[in-house]
Amino acid sequence: MIRASISDLADLLSHEVEVRGWLARMRSSGKIHFLQLRDGSGFVQGVLELNAANEDLFEAAKKLRIETSLIVRGVVKEDKRAPGGVELQLTDLDAVQVPEKDFPINKPDHGIDYLMENRHLWIRTKRQADILRIRHEILKTIRQFYDDRAFTLVDTPIITGSIGESAGNCFEIDYFDYGKAYLAQTGQLYLEAACMSLGNVYNLGPTFRAEKSKTRRHLIEFWMNEAEMAYHGHEENIGLQEELVSFIVNAVLEECPDELASVGRDLSRLQNIVPPFPRMSYSEAVRFLQKKGFSVNWGDDIGGDEETVLAEGFEKPVVIERYPASSKAFYMQPDPDDETVVLCNDMLAPEGYGEIIGASERIFEKATLVRKIEEFGLDLESYKWYLELREFGTVQHSGFGMGIERVVSWICGLEHVREAIPFARTLYRIYP
RNA sequence: UCCAGCGUGGCUCAACUGGCAGAGCGUCCGGCUGUUAACCGGAUGGUUGGGGGUUCGAGUCCCUCCGCUGGAGCCA
Numbered sequence: 001m002i003r004a005s006i007s008d009l010a011d012l013l014s015h016e017v018e019v020r021g022w023l024a025r026m027r028s029s030g031k032i033h034f035l036q037l038r039d040g041s042g043f044v045q046g047v048l049e050l051n052a053a054n055e056d057l058f059e060a061a062k063k064l065r066i067e068t069s070l071i072v073r074g075v076v077k078e079d080k081r082a083p084g085g086v087e088l089q090l091t092d093l094d095a096v097q098v099p100e101k102d103f104p105i106n107k108p109d110h111g112i113d114y115l116m117e118n119r120h121l122w123i124r125t126k127r128q129a130d131i132l133r134i135r136h137e138i139l140k141t142i143r144q145f146y147d148d149r150a151f152t153l154v155d156t157p158i159i160t161g162s163i164g165e166s167a168g169n170c171f172e173i174d175y176f177d178y179g180k181a182y183l184a185q186t187g188q189l190y191l192e193a194a195c196m197s198l199g200n201v202y203n204l205g206p207t208f209r210a211e212k213s214k215t216r217r218h219l220i221e222f223w224m225n226e227a228e229m230a231y232h233g234h235e236e237n238i239g240l241q242e243e244l245v246s247f248i249v250n251a252v253l254e255e256c257p258d259e260l261a262s263v264g265r266d267l268s269r270l271q272n273i274v275p276p277f278p279r280m281s282y283s284e285a286v287r288f289l290q291k292k293g294f295s296v297n298w299g300d301d302i303g304g305d306e307e308t309v310l311a312e313g314f315e316k317p318v319v320i321e322r323y324p325a326s327s328k329a330f331y332m333q334p335d336p337d338d339e340t341v342v343l344c345n346d347m348l349a350p351e352g353y354g355e356i357i358g359a360s361e362r363i364f365e366k367a368t369l370v371r372k373i374e375e376f377g378l379d380l381e382s383y384k385w386y387l388e389l390r391e392f393g394t395v396q397h398s399g400f401g402m403g404i405e406r407v408v409s410w411i412c413g414l415e416h417v418r419e420a421i422p423f424a425r426t427l428y429r430i431y432p
Numbered sequence: 433u434c435c436a437g438c439g440u441g442g443c444u445c446a447a448c449u450g451g452c453a454g455a456g457c458g459u460c461c462g463g464c465u466g467u468u469a470a471c472c473g474g475a476u477g478g479u480u481g482g483g484g485g486u487u488c489g490a491g492u493c494c495c496u497c498c499g500c501u502g503g504a505g506c507c508a
Contacts, residue, residue, distance in 0.1 A: 111501090
């Protein structure tokens with residue numbers, strides 16, 4: 001008797017195995033039961049035929065319900081009728097726990113409110129498990145990408161003082177006698193400090209935005225990967241982003257073909273994602289949108305609909321660079337050729353998935369940074385340590401942040417980022 | 433926060449212009465030795481989100497509250 005994972009059964013033909021898992025679905029034709037089993041590694045159909053020797057077992061199996069946890073024993077048989085090519089001829093079965101109630105999710109016709117209310121159980125379904133497996137692959141690949149390039153992982157703090165872009169859209173918490181503290185919206189400023197020690201650094205973790213955003217692209221708590229590179233400028237920054245995104249897409253194509261197929265992704269839209277990506281300046285983008293009939297003027301923000309139009313002509317993500325200084329954060333390096341714009345870029349995913357990366361070269365001269373902080377009406381005192389980074393061996397440096405759930409949504413072809421994270425925190429939902 | 437929409441059995445939805453609350457799925461019982469969202473027969477299941485109003489009569493119209501969905505702004 002071999003204890004086996006379902007995913008390994010194809011290599012165990014004719015062996016007697018034990019599988020520990022759950023009953024995903026059950027059908028019966030009177031004298032033959034079909035038990036669809038899952039164990040986290042895959043699905044397999046267990047077949048139990050009534051015969052003189054197993055009447056008690058056959059009768060007991062009738063009492064099982066969907067999501068019964070159970071340990072089964074049987075012989076692995078090749079069968080062309082089975083989806084995975086193999087079946088289990090069951091010889092024995094122990095129910096660990098038989099549910100007293102019906103499993104709430106049993107047909108693919110539930111509404112999204114109901115599914116989110118039952119998210120803790122919804123993730124047991126194949127499609128949701130496949131999405132979470134792809135997410136895992138993406139996170140694993142991100143770490144591998146940086147590790148291959150000798151970047152150092154630096155875990156930036158989740159609780160911060162009143163530093164950041166503006167405290168208005170931060171979650172406030174009480175920090176003992178210190179007073180108010182905030183949940184991090186970004187680890188960037190800390191990565192800037194770390195890259196002056198370690199050269200090339202990255203982080204990967206949750207961030208929080210107390211914005212009442214209510215769209216298919218927004219979560220209150222989302223995961224972000226940020227990178228920061230010393231002695232790197234705008235061009236090298238974009239180059240690294242293109243490599244990273246291409247690396248992720250190709251790794252998922254390579255490692256998760258079954259999962260992508262089961263979530264219904266059109267793979268042709270993910271192939272040939274290799275550097276370089278199409279590129280456009282903000283000014284070009286505005287002229288392009290004006291030709292398409294949008295009423296945007298230079299200096300306006302580019303909204304969701306505009307982003308979709310900009311990206312739709314391309315198979316690869318599009319890089320939009322050099323936005324107006326007034327519309328971007330204070331720390332971005334002005335373009336030496338045109339001080340009205342800054343050396344920054346966004347990367348827009350194809351098919352309307354929107355901004356997946358925001359990036360910039362950072363101001364490295366203290367005097368320029370002080371001037372910008374004052375122009376933006378921010379408090380110099382609260383940027384004390386950030387300014388000190390420019391007092392001790394300051395160098396040109398650049399970095400970016402990539403939204404994990406948006407990348408997962410794009411690669412999986414999801415309608416909404418809430419399925420791209422195990423337990424989404426959205427504007428009006430914090431349960432389960 | 434603003435704009436729009438939705439709320440009817442456990443789930444997904446019908447119900448004309450205000451006139452007897454229905455179907456499919458699930459569940460339960462019975463049948464079926466190759467089912468894949470199995471199938472066939474029967475049964476079960478309702479304070480139409482809460483409150484108030486108009487009306488002979490409200491699931492339907494009005495007010496209000498609650499919940500949810502989509503979008504906007506902001507962003508990744």
